[in-house]
Amino acid sequence: MKIFVKSLVLILLANISLAQTPIEVSGILKDSTGLTVISAAIKLYSRQDTLSAVSDVDGKFTIRNVKNKNFTLNITALGFKPFAKAYNYSSSNTNTIHLGSITLSSDVRLLSQVTVDGTPDVVVKEDTLQFRADQYKLKDNALAEDLLKKLPGVEVDRDGNVTTQGKQVTRVRVNGKDFFGGDVKTATQNLPADVLQNVQIIDDYGDQANITGVKDGEPEKILNFTIRPDRNKGYLTRGTVGVGDKERYQASVFAAKFNNNQQISVLANLNNTNANIFNLTQQGGGRRGGRSGGGNFNSSSGLTDVKSFGLNYRDQWSEKVTAYGSYSIFGRNNAVESTTLQENLATANNNFTTVDNNKEVNSKTENINHRFDFNIEYKIDTLNYLKFTPRVTFSTTDKTENSNFNILRNDVLSSEGNYVDITDSRTPNLGADFLFNHRFAGTTRNLSLSAYLNTSSSNSGQDYLNKSLEYNDPISAATSLYQRQLIDNDNSTNNININTSYIEPLSKTKSLEFNYEYGFNKIDNNRTVMNTDVETDAPIYDPNLSNNYNFSFTTNRFGLNYRAREEKYNYTLGLGLQPSVLKGESITRNTSTRTTALNIYPSARFQYKFSRSKEFNINYNGRSNLPSYNQLQPVTDNSNPQFPVVGNPNLGAEFNNSVNIRYNNSNITTGNTFFTNFNFNLTKDKIVSTTNTPSAGSATNAIQERGYTNANGYYSLNGFYAYNRQLKDKKYVFGLRGMANYNNNISFINNEKNIGRNLVLSQRLQIQIQPKEWLEIVPSINYTYNTNDNTISKNANRQVHTWATAFDSKIYFTKTFLWGTQADKSFNRGYGSIGANPFIINTYLEKQFFKGNTGALRLTAFDLLDESTAISRTVDPAYILDSRSNRLSRYFMLTFSMRINKFAGNSSMGGENRERYRGGDRGPGGYGGGPGF
Template identity: 30%
Template sequence: MDRLTFFNRHFCNPPNIFVANNLLMYRFLLFLSLFCSLAAQAQKPGGVRGSVIDSTSKEGLNDATVSVVTAKDSSLISFALTSNSGFFEIKNLDTGSYVLMISYQGYPNILKAFGITTDKPVVDFGSIKADQEYKAMKEVILNSTPPVQIKGDTLAYNAGAFKTKPNATVEDLLKKLPGVQVERDGTVKTQGENVQKIYVDGKEFFGNDPKMATKNLTADMIDQVEVYEEQSEQSRFSGVDDGNRTRTINLKLKKDKKKGLFGRVGAGVGTDGRYESNASVSYFKGSSKLSLVARSNNINSIGFTQGDITGVGVGGGGNNNSAASAPGITRNTNAGLNYSDLWGKKTEVTGSYFFNNSNTNNTSSSYRQTFFTDSTLNRNQRSVNDNSSSNHRLNMRLTYQIDSFNSVIYTPNVSIQHSENDRFTGTQTFAQKGTQEYRLNDNTSSIHNEGNGSNWGNNLLFRHRFRVRGRTFSINLSNTWNNSDRDGLTDSKFGFYTQGIKTKDSLVQQINRTVNGTNNYGLSASYTEPIGRDKVLELNYAYNNNSNSNDRSVYDYNNFTGEYDLVNQLQTNRFRNNNESNRLGANLRVVKKKYNYQMGMAVQQLELSSNNLSKGAIIRQTFNNLFPTGSFNYRFARSKNLRFDYRGRTNQPSATQLQPIRDVSNPLYQTEGNPALRQEYSNNFTLMYNSFNMMRFRNLFTRFTFGNTYNKIVNSVTQLGKGVQLNRPVNADGAYNMSGVVDFGVPISKQKGGNINTTTNFNLNRDVSLADGVKNYTNNLVIGENVRVNYNYKEKLDLGISGGVSYNRARNTLNARQNNTYYRYLASADVSYIFPRNFVLSTDVDYTATTGLTAGFNQSFLLWNASFAHQMFKNKRGELKLTVFDILKQNRSINRNIADNYIEDVQNTVLQRYFMLTFTWNLSKFGAAQQGGRGGNQMIRMGR
């Protein structure tokens, strides 16, 4: 199927429902289709072809890299791989003089000059013989890197082939790569999965936070972007896949960026009191690397992944469909240091320290419908939140190579946190039976929480290789210790109604103190033994002990003394929980030329004990489980791969879920633990297919997953009267989920760097809950399609256009009134153009529309930002930029949450229009630079 046919099918004939719901969106994608079709048809008449054969055997050389570069300046024009017979063909060449370069491992480079003319647009070299005695031409091009390379299981992108605007970040670069997506919050996805780790030259950068690298490093530092699935430390050592894989990106720095001082600092002031300042400075010298990052602003620019803050719980869940911006307005200040080095010849160390302080203000309104068998509860709520937090985080990794057979890896980490939260809420709840609706209750509340927490973790891994290849032994010791305490103050007033008439007022005035502690330690060992040339047997053992304590003290207000000195016996409780497990397993791994597979089985005994110290009640449970595992990987060709995985696992209930106390700090929404909870058991299946055609620069990735859970811990909601609900965790069967994604990318023009990427995904989730003791199955289906086009023109114009639609459907077995269908449409465009005299104009537009939500929560808005910058001083080191955010003042944040037996629409405060003037200075003091061509396609030219 050619590109024109492809786009006509997908976009020129959209579904009727799509057109009916949003004509503007249709027109936008129609424009997108037209643009892509015109770009695709702009083909040039010239081409070159031939066959590469071995001069001795006369057989074709498969997968030889064939590149076409200009004879004038050695700029890369296009590339291809030879077929099984050694044939290659490169089309779309303009008239001019070129050099054909053929590279194949074990053979010298072959170079042949040729020209494309109007009279002779196609050059056929016939059979090109490759042998060890081949004499290169007088001027030799030693290296020319194609845009994408396959290196085993790694997909490597040449960063220089994907142009970005001046002073772009790594995040901007990743948006240009086919098969890579960057979400609005900065989350990076490759082939439909979230990237969990991003390395810099193979080393951690501020721990495991991927956003620290993408938001703080500049694109012009990067030589290659490597994408792969990283196995666990143990799997990489033993060669036996334990199924623990992490989607990973490694940023390889340019050679001339590995020695010297570089980075950038900037500051800006804006209207409405907006400000920002940031610095990202690194000093590299040999193996020593030191990086500093710091920023402070009140424009919601955090620059890292915000972790959980101890002591303040925030409710949520379900299918949270995020809107255009994060809720609230955040003032944030953070700073950190990252260090890596070699200490002597045997010790490698990496470490980082990070500090963050933030404050977020948010006003939100929500409408929730809670469904029961004979009625519906409708709740309107408005709340004002003020959250502040600070934390210190320290990570380290020490690797000591004792000798060629033994090594030790030690990874400690520590964090200290403090958080405060003030929440003011007004709520009204109505009961609906048929067409009648009447008020049940209303509530105004003021809640203050303040918490402190500390976390300490250690992991020590010893590894030993025997002299027999494939025979290994390793032992791992781990320990984590967490402690947190939270103090809370609640002052709430409740009004209760009968048939719409107020009958009762109630006050809740109390303070509470919660102290949590966790101590976990584990030991695991693995031994591998080779069986023949292509088989490895692994025996493994693991012991784990996890102890939790949860002490809660609640005191009610005493009107006689004016103090909080009345102990609330119902809510005060001391609770201990411990689970201890022993696991023994074996795995067999077989590796063949075209395929490999692994089969394994483990047996585990787990003892779970819950001790209610306040009531003197102890519950002990013992579970025996089998854990089968299996995987199969088949490689059709160098760049075509099929993989199947199966894993079984258990999940234990938390101390909070087990603690048998009723929390009535909010009388309308009470919670209670369940000490009789059993563990969950899950089966997870994954099927993946990955294909990359380097001759046509097309990539295809598909993934299908299925998982089901037995004894899943779910919520049981019971009505206690007058709109009061009790939530209690219970075990239930019947939950499963399945998902699929198809990601397809094609180039507009390989030499221009433009590409078209489509992503089709679906997710079907079946969850279980209980409403008044009746089991309810909720089926949530989401189907989405997204298209993105990137296009560059003469390194002046940088254009990105995307559009997408998602279909969301919720169905349940308890009450058809909960059934719901809605659509979300997204479209965006970002354009950057470099004018003469180093002026840069950039603008981005995001259009969001939603239909099918509750009245008043449907949205349709345009978020338009623009900036105009001037690069100044020598080597364009300085930049003065004027930015306008939300030009039309339409920014909004509306979410829909679907969970248990309710549907909820939430609208939050977002940042709206402001102007900002910033100045940025680029630091650049490197060692001796590598001579090379433009854009990272480095080519060293030599004389005779």
């Protein structure tokens, strides 16, 4: 009996203990598209208690210490219909209850009636990062550029160039459409920040990819600004006039009218303060590391006069037709004084030597550029879409360059003298894009066709005069050299590219994509060289240096891709086959060449979405690169007799393999962000330089003949990260940014293979401090290390170290009185005799007037210490070039600015609605910013 009673007591105690064991209920919230829902309010009701929780950044929630397995969940989230459901787990033996995924239904009516206030600061959507503009503190009169400076992972340098995640932004759109032809500075330096709803940073693969979802090749980094709905009807104007000492002046006006789908913008600028409004050419050149100088608010090299005018237009012509485009004219006169030190790699008698080319250069360049582009989008019906984009550009360039040089071989003078180069060119360009897409009714089956046609010509004349003294050996007298060449180049280029893609669905989430691309490039070049007689200066035709040369490059690319799109991830696996033919013909010499290649390469893309703000992406692609005309032409260009260049008509196209890995994470709760990406590029048959120097004879002979060949072994690695941490409601924002670039360059020196290993490391710390509305301080420090070593000799190793500090501040003494400062100090080591450590200080006092502070009188001092200069290093497989050039130095300027805005019937001289609009996740134009149905 005692044993029975004890057993009964133990059983009862065990049951009581089990009943009092806390129950844990968890789940994950998602919307109908599979994206997680954050910051939703969850309440659990039972007979014993009422408990609550909030979903985290991944949509997950956990409710602990639940006392009853019978309960009801009520869930509310902004933009979604309320959710209520009763659950009964009384028969379950576990105390850990996982409800799985709970899908919330969107409430369209609610979204259209209330102000959305619960969306995250940063949203990740496949190839798009979206930032809410209203989450960043800005003062009146702030521009889009000021907003970009506050975004994590985004850099805006003193010249207004924008980079993000280590890559330069090349195009800007407004509400998904190109703005002034996509010109970056035109948008960022003129659009007011207070009209912007969202800023989207997009990896754009082109219009066809935006429609079909098939992404191939290297994406273009673009910005898309979406306009606040309450600013989409009205107009805005901004105007500035200014005068300064040293005959400095500026005048500019920007005006824009918004009428829902219709937008008209006008921009005009006149200045001699180095402020380049339009950037009509792509920036390029060698790999650079370590740049200092700071200069003025816009610090391009030399002294520049600018005259420009632009018109941008967009309208909805009908329910089915949208049109948008722009015209701009840009005139620029630029005068530059520079010093360059170029160390060229060489060998003689199997010993390493250097050939140093030191120059003092004065150049004057006059450019006039016209650009017209237009886009017509025709949504024929719900299944068919057509886009037509014609483009016309015309540019003229007149340049005069005067250079004094001395060339040394192993520190022994080889040549010295002067050359004058007078060049004028005219370059018309005409092109058009076509895009047609058909989606089959009732399925996800899709057919698209795109075509690109372009024809251009370049007509240039060059008058090149070289006077020098050549030292053949250390003890003989110098030999005088006089050479004058008149060179005419007539070049015409025709490009055709046709691409078709067909998608066949296999299921709701899987499909096959068949694609074919045809490419044809043809270049005709007629080069005529006239050498002048030394005594009479009469021109004499030189058949050895002249050439009529044509070449064409034809590719046919066949591809098959398997695509799958699941709830959390999507991927593409494919295989491509690309035969190519490169043909060349020298009519002058009656010779021809033909090179064929067959490239087989896989394609792969994988994306995994952890949440709306956290995503992982990996992508591989391959492409062919065509050699240039100058690399192919089978004649010698000896316009510079010390460094003649010989083309190689037997060159083949190079093939590049690229892998990109990207991870983005934004913590919605804390506002902290972390972005990183990694790139690896391997190039087969890379077009590399060859250098031939005398292997015997005079020790001072420094003539280097340059040429080109195909070689393997080139690859590059690039890594970037950005981390931002916010404290005290963004009053303090700490930003870390790091970059590492490694290039394994290949070159040939007297037929000996040389590997040039170039490594650039950069690390920056920046702190945004805004503890009060009247105070903003942004200090930063950046360190860059640039090293280059060569296998040909350890004596060729070179290093550059640069410490760069910057300090920006704005102090409002009153609501209308502002003091601002920009200060840059650089410490450079490794540039030799051209090195400098400039300290640049720009400061201004501003008084604001009128309601809304719409008028401003500003007195600015530029480069107070008069130390403005530019220093840079360019690393090439065959040489290292260090350069120092002048910049606009100390001057003072008084400017008056005025803005007049009127939106949705509200005021005028700035009587704007000051309430910040809190927009939803998707503004006008959507994530992709491209065409859609």
